[in-house]
Amino acid sequence: MPPRAEDPSPLGRATGTTGAPPEGNGTPPGRYYVVIGGDVARKVCGTLQAAGHTVCHLTQPTDEELRAALTPGGTAPSGADPSAPSGPPDPFAAPDPNGHLGPDVTGAGDVAGAAETAGAGVADIAGAGVTDTGGVADTAEAGVPDTGGVAGVAILLDDVESLRYALAVEHIRPHVRLVVTIFDRTVAEQLVRVVPNCRVTSPADVVAPTFLAACIEPGLVSLSRTESGHAAARWENGSLRRTPYRAPRALRYRARAGRLRGQLRPHDGSSRIMLAGLAGLLAVLLSDWAWLVFLHHRPPVEALFEATRTVSTVGPAAPHGPDTPYLVFGIVAMLITMAFTAVFTAGMVDRMLAPSPVGIVGPRALPRAGHVVVVGLGQVGLRLCTELQDLGIGVIAVERDPQAPNLRLARALGVPVVVADAQDRFVLRELGLHRAQALAAVASDDLDNIAVSVAALAVAPDLRIVIRAGDHEAIEETRSLFRIGLVHDLGGLSAAYTTASLYGAQPPRGVLVQDGRLLVEDADGTLLPWPDAERCDHAQEESADGRPTAGRTVPGPRPRQQ
Structure with a gap:
């Protein structure tokens, strides 16, 4: 376990082992939480279940279902399984004299028995699919506002649904501890202003420091932005140390040279056509001007005026004596100018009718060296692109969907975006992947993401590859065949941060990864080893077309782990 860091703002010691996460506020297991959302919410729910808590997991509940879940003492909904187990015992709980780890929590009835033994009230949870609160802690005695036995609520949906x-x-349960995921920072600030007891974060904010560090240097654990600049976290002699960070000079120079090389080197066909026509017009203009200045000794300004007449197909102002060669040149130049004008106009019209997210010059021009290619322009991809630009590193975003909602935002932020399929090796070569x-x-x-990594390795075998992935079986199978890259589980990182936010009196500073282990940096600077989140075993109700219904999910039997 890493000892306390040696810098002026130490991160603290890592404590604990593996299994269910320890609660930062020292409260025992057996509390009641409400979790709303999809895949990441399932991991949060599974982590809470593993710690011995009772969880009401909802997907997109109606107002009635939400009120029932937040109001203990109601009637369990139809289809709920009163005898469903609420999770295994907490491995972090202190062992009793008989050698058992924590309370013997194996089902709803056992949770109720443990709660009665501890003197906690037990109530039926309507709309939760669990008929027992599992010994909800007495919040009044803890000196916090009465939240009706609800220890916390986590909402992990998109911005609009999360806000709603x-x-x-x-409104239903004032002052309850709320953890909400919202990407838009303006909306997040307004929500915190209206609901002070709400902690707002987003998966992009949680994972961006980890992904950013992996893209820049292999030895970095985290790279986050602070008020005074960027701070890098790395392991040194078994200690985690934070230091101010600036990208290495060689990397900055290489990225700057790559951006300069990318100017006036368009990627799309319409821009190439437009530049070809413009180059032809300029060539004719300069040729005519040079002929008049050097052969006819005309003043440069007057020569430029007459050359412009030729390019505009008006013709020379007047013949210059018996200079037949120049007359022939003027005729040919005007005919060629008509063709170049048509080419230039076609490219310009096409670019104006379908604005490209890639620029010809300026910050949105594609860099040609020292850049990072980011595939996927979702919340995580867009945040990673802006963080890389803040470091002075060139970036190219690749998005397959031409209607992706973040395309317009990326254009406003000056992020060059190529709309293409990154699994195509030709596209990767065009992006200068090598x-x-x-x-x-x-x-x-x-x-x-795996398919993109395979294609990238075929184009540039020595390229550093960072992959966003979960616990899909294909990850391990592909990694057993060849080096697939550095894999980070966005759902696991987000679930760890959300769960720690539900537990602690203060939100955690972040989530780190060391040798595949999750470490939650607590508010006081302590590093807590965190278990890999397992998805909960709730059986999701589905409609006739197989889609999740806008309502609750109810717990089904937890399979015995092998």
């Missing part, structure tokens, strides 16, 4: 449910939860610093595959589909 957060306001509804605060001269890039790294490739980050951060799309929402794990298998797509």
Whole structure:
């Protein structure tokens, strides 16, 4: 376990082992939480279950279902399994004299028995699919506002739904601890202003320091932005140390040269056509001007005026004596100018009718060396692109969907975006992958990220590759065949941060990864080893077309782990 850091702001010692996460506030297991959301919410729910807590997991509940879940003492919904187990015992609980780890929590009835033994009230949870609170802690005795036995609520949906449910939860159960994921920082600030007891974060904010560090230097654990600049975290002699960070000079110079080489080197066909036509017009203009200045000894300004007449197909102002060669040149130049004008106009019209997210000059021009290719322009991809630009590193975003909602935002932020399929090796070669610093595959589909990594390794075998992926079986199978890259589980990182936020009196500073282990940096600077989140075993209700219904999910039997 890493000891306390030696810098002026130490991160603290890592304590604990593996299993269920320890609660930062020292409260025992057996509390009641409400979790709303999809895949990441399932991991949060599974982590809470593993710690011995009772969880009501909802997908997109109606107002009635949400009110029932936040109001203990109601009637369990139809289809709920009163005898469903609520999770294994907490491995972090102190062993009793008989050698057992924590309370013997094996089912709803056992949770109730443990709660009665501890003197905690037991109530039925309507709408939760669990008929026992599992010994909810007495919040009044803890000196916190009465939240009706609800220890905390986590909402992990998109911005609009998260905002709507957060306001509804605060209305139904005021002052309850709320952890909400919202990407838009303006919306997040307004929500915190209206609901002070709400902690707002987003998966992009949680994982960006880890992905950014992996793209820049192999030895970095985290690279985050602070008020005074960037701070890097790395392991040194068994200690985690934070130091101010600036990208190495060689990397900055290489990235700057790559951006300069990318100017006036368009990627799309319409820009190439437009530049070809413009180059032809300029060539004719300069040729005519040079003929008049050097052969006819005309003043430069007058020569430029007459050359412009030729390019505009008006013709020379007047014949210059019996200079037949110049007359022939003027005729040919005007005919060629008509063709170049048509080419230039076609490219310009096409570019104006379909604005390209890639620029010809300026910050949105594609860099040609020392850049990072980011595949997937979701929340994580966009945040990673802006963080890389803040470091002075060139970036190219690749998005397959031409209607992706973040395309317009990326254009406003000056991020060059190529709309193409990154699994195509020709596309990767066009992006200068063999001269890039790294490739980050951060799309929402794990298998797509793996396919992109395979194609990237075929184009540039020595390229540093960072992959966003979960616990899909294909990850381990592909890694057993060849070096696939550095894999980070976005769902696991987000679930660890959300769960720690539900536990602690203060939100954690972040989540780190060391040798595949998750470490949660607590508010006081302590590093807590955190278990890999397992998805909960709730059986999700589905509609006739197989989609999740806008309501609750109810717990089914937890399979015995092998």
